[in-house]
Amino acid sequence: MSQAATASSATISHSARRGGNLGDLIFEWACRGSGLLVLVLLGAIIIELFIAGLPAFRAFGIDFIWSTDWDPVQEVFGAGVSIYGTIVTAVLAIFLAVPLAFGVAFYLTELAPTWLRGPVGTAIELLAAVPSIIYGMWGFFVIAPAFAAHIQPWIIDNAGELPLIGFLFQGAPFGTGIFTASFILAIMILPFIAATMRDVFQQVPPVYKESAYGLGATTWEVMRGVVLPYTRISVVGGIMLGLGRALGETMAVTFVIGNANRISTSLFGPGNTIASLVALEFGESETGSLKLASLLALGFILFVLSFIVLATSRYLLRSRLKA
Amino acid sequence: MNRRSILLGAGAVLTLPLAARAEDANITGAGASFPNPVYQKWAEAARPAIGVHLNYQSVGSGAGINQIKNRTVDFGATDAPLNADQLTEAKLLQFPTVMGSVVPIINVPGIANEQLKLTGEVLAEIFMGKITRWNDAKIVALNAGVSLPSLAIAPVYRADGSGTTFVFTSYLSAVSADWRGGPGAATSVRWPVGNGARGNEGVAGGVRNTRGGIGYVENAYASRNNLVTTQLKNKDGNFVKPTMENFLAAASNADWSVPGFAANIIDQAGATSWPIVSPTFILLPTDPQDAARSANVRKFFDWAYKNGDALARELEYIPLPEATKTAIRAAWTRQYGA
Numbered sequence: 011m012s013q014a015a016t017a018s019s020a021t022i023s024h025s026a027r028r029g030g031n032l033g034d035l036i037f038e039w040a041c042r043g044s045g046l047l048v049l050v051l052l053g054a055i056i057i058e059l060f061i062a063g064l065p066a067f068r069a070f071g072i073d074f075i076w077s078t079d080w081d082p083v084q085e086v087f088g089a090g091v092s093i094y095g096t097i098v099t100a101v102l103a104i105f106l107a108v109p110l111a112f113g114v115a116f117y118l119t120e121l122a123p124t125w126l127r128g129p130v131g132t133a134i135e136l137l138a139a140v141p142s143i144i145y146g147m148w149g150f151f152v153i154a155p156a157f158a159a160h161i162q163p164w165i166i167d168n169a170g171e172l173p174l175i176g177f178l179f180q181g182a183p184f185g186t187g188i189f190t191a192s193f194i195l196a197i198m199i200l201p202f203i204a205a206t207m208r209d210v211f212q213q214v215p216p217v218y219k220e221s222a223y224g225l226g227a228t229t230w231e232v233m234r235g236v237v238l239p240y241t242r243i244s245v246v247g248g249i250m251l252g253l254g255r256a257l258g259e260t261m262a263v264t265f266v267i268g269n270a271n272r273i274s275t276s277l278f279g280p281g282n283t284i285a286s287l288v289a290l291e292f293g294e295s296e297t298g299s300l301k302l303a304s305l306l307a308l309g310f311i312l313f314v315l316s317f318i319v320l321a322t323s324r325y326l327l328r329s330r331l332k333a
Numbered sequence: 334m335n336r337r338s339i340l341l342g343a344g345a346v347l348t349l350p351l352a353a354r355a356e357d358a359n360i361t362g363a364g365a366s367f368p369n370p371v372y373q374k375w376a377e378a379a380r381p382a383i384g385v386h387l388n389y390q391s392v393g394s395g396a397g398i399n400q401i402k403n404r405t406v407d408f409g410a411t412d413a414p415l416n417a418d419q420l421t422e423a424k425l426l427q428f429p430t431v432m433g434s435v436v437p438i439i440n441v442p443g444i445a446n447e448q449l450k451l452t453g454e455v456l457a458e459i460f461m462g463k464i465t466r467w468n469d470a471k472i473v474a475l476n477a478g479v480s481l482p483s484l485a486i487a488p489v490y491r492a493d494g495s496g497t498t499f500v501f502t503s504y505l506s507a508v509s510a511d512w513r514g515g516p517g518a519a520t521s522v523r524w525p526v527g528n529g530a531r532g533n534e535g536v537a538g539g540v541r542n543t544r545g546g547i548g549y550v551e552n553a554y555a556s557r558n559n560l561v562t563t564q565l566k567n568k569d570g571n572f573v574k575p576t577m578e579n580f581l582a583a584a585s586n587a588d589w590s591v592p593g594f595a596a597n598i599i600d601q602a603g604a605t606s607w608p609i610v611s612p613t614f615i616l617l618p619t620d621p622q623d624a625a626r627s628a629n630v631r632k633f634f635d636w637a638y639k640n641g642d643a644l645a646r647e648l649e650y651i652p653l654p655e656a657t658k659t660a661i662r663a664a665w666t667r668q669y670g671a
Contacts, residue, residue, distance in 0.1 A: 082494075083517035150535070155542045182485055184528050185542050269492030269529025280528045290531065293366075293393025294494025294520040297402065 056313060063307025069300060074307065080271035082291075087304035089311055091271045095281035096315065098188060099263065100256035102277075103195035108249060111200050115207035119237075120229055131208060138201035146265035149194040150186070154266055157193075158185030162278055181276040184268060189277040191267040195259060199252035206248025210241040250320065257316055260285040284312040357386035358629045364390075364397020364410030367496040367551065368613045371431055372410070374644045375637045382640070385633045394496055394520060401425065401616045407626045409616035412496025413520065414595035424619045426668050427593035428661045429612035430634060432584050432651040433551055435500050436575040436609070438537065438560040440546040441467055442482060445561070447574045450475045452566040453508030453600070453608065459547060460488050461511065462526035467545060475566075482545075489539035489548035492529025494520040500599070500611040501549045507600045508608075552580070553649035567608045568600050579607040580651045589657045594664075610651065619668055631665050638662075 066087060067074055077088025114134060118127050162183035169179040181187075214237050222232045238245070260283075268280020269290065288305050295302040357380065362372070369391035376387035392400070394411040401409025402423050409425075420427055437456065439449060455471055458464045464471060468481040491498045502518040516522040530539040533554040540546035540560070552575055555562050564572045573579045583606035587596045598610045615634065621627035638661070642652040653661075 079523075081516075081523040082521045083519045083523070150538060158542055182487055182543075184487060184539075186528055186530075186539070264492070264531055265535070269531070270527065271523065290493040290529075291521060292396075294395035296395050297399040 056310070059306055059310040059313060063303055063310045065300060065303035066307040069303075074304070075311065078271075078273055080287075082301055085300050087300065089284070089304075089308055091273055092282045092284045092287045092308060093311060093315070094273055095188065095267065096257060096283040096285070096312070098281070099192045099195055099267070099283060100253055102188070102192035103199060103256045104249060104253055106192060106196035107200045107203055107252060110196070111203035111207055111248075111252075114200070114204040115211055116233060118208050119211040120233065131205075134201050134204050134208075136201075137197070138205070142198065142259060142262045145194055145198055146262035149190065149262060149266040153194065154185035154190055156185075157190055158183045166278070177275045178277050181274065181278050183278065184280065186266045186268040186280060187276075187278045188267065188274075188281045191263050191281075191283075194262050194266055195256045198259060198262060199255050202255060203248045203252045206251065207241075207245055210244035210248075211237055214240050253319055254316060257319065258285055258312065259283075260289050264289055284308050284315075288312075357384055358625075359386050359388065360408070360626055360629045360633060361406045362387060362389045362397075362408045362410055362615075362630070363392050363400045363406045364616075365394045365412045365496050365613055366391040367412050367433055368410065368431060368650070370553075371641070371645050371648050371650050374648065375633075375641050378640070378644060379633055379636050383632060383636050385629050385636075387633055393494060394499075395494065398616065401618065404618065404622060407617075407621075407623075408630050410613065411616060412611070412613050413499045414593055414612075414614050415616070416595070417592035420593050420616075423616075425616045426619050426664065427595070427614050427616055428634075428664065429589075429594050429596070429614050429653060429657070430637065431645050431653065432580070432598065432610055432612045433500075433553070433649075434575065434580045434583075434607055434610045434651065435497055435504070435549050436552050436555050436562045437547060437549050437565070438540050438555055438562055439548075440540045440544060440561065441484065442544065443480065446559075447562055447564060448479065449563040450566070450572050451563050453504060456565075457505045457509035457512040459486055460490070460505065460524065460527065461515065462488075484545040487543040487546045488524075488527030489536050489543070489546055490524050490527055490529055491521075491532070491536055491549075493531050495532075496520065496611075496613065497533065497549065497551055498522070500609060503599050503611070504609045551649075556649055565608055567606050568602045569604050569606070571604055573605055573607055575607055577646070577649075577651070579605050580610050582606045583608070583610040584651050585654055589654075589660060594657070594661065612653070624669075627669065631669070635662065 070077060070086075070088065074087070074089055075093065076090045077086075078090040079086045079088045080091060081087075114130075118131055118134075122130065162185065165179050166181070166183060170176050172179075218236050218240065219232050222236045227235065263283050264286040267282060267286060269282055269286065270280035271282055271287075272280070274281065288308055291301065291305055295305055369389065372387070372389045376389060380386050389410075390406075394413060397406075397409040398411055398415070400406045410430075415423070415425065415427060437451065441449070451472070452475065455464060455475065458471070465486055467484045467486055473481055499518065499520045502512075502516065502522050505512040505516075506518040507513075516524065528539060528543075530536045530548075533550045536548040536550055537554065537558060537560055540548040550560065554560075555575070562575050564574050567573050582603050583598050583601040586601050586603040586606055587598045589596045591597075594612075594614070596612060598612065600608045601610065615630075617627065617630055638653070638658040645652050
């Protein structure tokens with residue numbers, strides 16, 4: 011009887027193990043498949059964009075990348091203006107957002123009273139949950155008129171005549187333009203950067219900070235000498251996350267950038283970004299037309315641009331790690 | 334076992350909506366966004382009346398032409414007509430449904446609605462950046478007795494490819510040789526100056542936000558939002574206001590007996606004709622894959638020609654003249670039989 015019990019339990023455990031093996035096998039392949047699927051998808055998208063955009067590269071050659079022509083009537087297309095607009099707005103947004111995000115994270119982790127940290131932190135995170143179309147409408151109906159009526163005329167009058175940098179602030183106060191788009195983008199990427207910074211600042215082992223305080227360091231000295239060096243990599247990671255989002259943002263930018271295919275030297279001048287140009291022109295592009303090929307080529311360029319940003323950030327991080 | 338039940342479940346989900354609508358004849362269309370409001374209204378009213386259920390997607394004229402060329406929908410819709418060669422090549426029949434008009438809107442302090450007088454040439458020079466201030470001699474000359482401020486002109490245009498832009502730039506090309514040889518006419522062009530905004534509401538908002546702004550929108554949008562419009566000089570040399578009577582005058586003077594009914598009503602002759610009026614078109618395959626669905630499309634638009642004028646006028650569209658509707662029905666009979 012005990013033998014039988016042992017035998018049956020052995021069979022059960024054996025069959026369970028076999029079932030387990032099969033389950034393991036299925037699970038393993040499902041996981042592997044999911045992992046590979048991402049790679050395959052990514053590759054397929056890049057290849058598809060490149061092939062679809064090939065007619066544009068064939069027609070205009072490498073000049074397509076810096077040509078500033080965009081004339082749907084004459085069928086002459088160039089990516090120069092939108093690449094310029096994409097990079098300028100994203101970089102300007104980072105310049106505006108990073109100091110603000112650092113201030114938010116510094117305040118929340120070191121200065122704010124404990125009862126306030128929760129609500130303010132949650133409010134910052136909620137900014138990330140606001141759909142981009144809302145930012146676009148807010149930018150167009152509230153921010154742009156306010157800029158046009160109050161802020162831009164003052165800056166144009168006072169800074170437009172300055173030597174060397176005056177040209178950055180000239181032109182008519184439309185309210186929309188490169189600067190307004192960067193401003194909206196900065197607010198949109200603020201929560202990503204601030205939340206990352208706050209999280210990593212909190213992960214600094216308290217014993218490090220306490221040691222520094224014990225040596226008589228001020229709060230700022232602790233931040234600069236202990237917290238920032240300890241978290242540098244993650245902080246740059248958070249900034250890159252924001253930059254990535256800024257490069258591809260479409261709806262909000264479309265509302266406020268002024269959508270002109272011209273490069274203007276003034277920050278208040280209108281411009282265009284790759285994502286916004288593609289969104290605007292896609293509906294009126296016929297299959298097989300050079301315009302559609304050019305738009306897909308633009309998509310390919312945006313893809314490559316994002317890739318370069320991430321690769322550069324990796325490279326920068328590597329050199330910092332060595333130092 | 335599990336997989337089979339999942340498949341069965343998916344099948345059931347897929348068939349459910351079809352089964353629920355079995356009593357209606359479904360037709361699908363895609364294209365121009367400009368006539369979308371009236372097509373939706375017609376679809377709503379036609380369903381109980383004739384049992385044809387139209388699913389219209391307002392994806393833009395270009396995308397509509399793509400979809401009908403690929404035959405993924407029963408009909409396409411476009412604001413810019415295809416020419417006879419394009420129609421033959423793609424095996425399509427083209428006919429108009431309604432007309433719409435485009436009006437300039439301005440934001441100049443002290444100027445009332447329908448007060449400012451402009452000509453097509455002046456409009457073209459403004460959008461080319463040749464006239465840059467509201468008190469330019471050319472504008473002042475047209476508006477004796479109106480005090481115009483020394484204010485910079487801020488042109489605002491549609492940044493998204495649109496039928497409205499096609500109609501407006503067609504007008505500028507018709508009246509200005511410089512515009513014809515420069516930016517030209519298309520659903521999006523290379524604008525020499527100004528700011529782009531998205532959609533009618535974007536252009537209206539841009540003009541409202543900017544002192545000295547000028548833009549162009551569909552008439553329906555301007556009149557429903559009480560925007561400040563201008564008078565325009567028409568081909569007969571009269572200054573006309575953007576009113577329904579003047580739109581109808583332009584439409585009734587049009588010559589529809591051209592291939593594909595591609596009547597050019599831009600800058601139409603006639604004492605009271607508003608110069609920026611244009612029809613919008615339907616594209617129907619001449620070799621339908623499913624003759625019944627094609628017949629239902631014609632049934633739908635036949636119903637709309639008979640009963641849809643009031644709805645169209647309510648939405649500020651301009652109905653087709655009766656003679657044109659008769660000609661379209663004749664074209665259907667020629668192509669598809671009685």
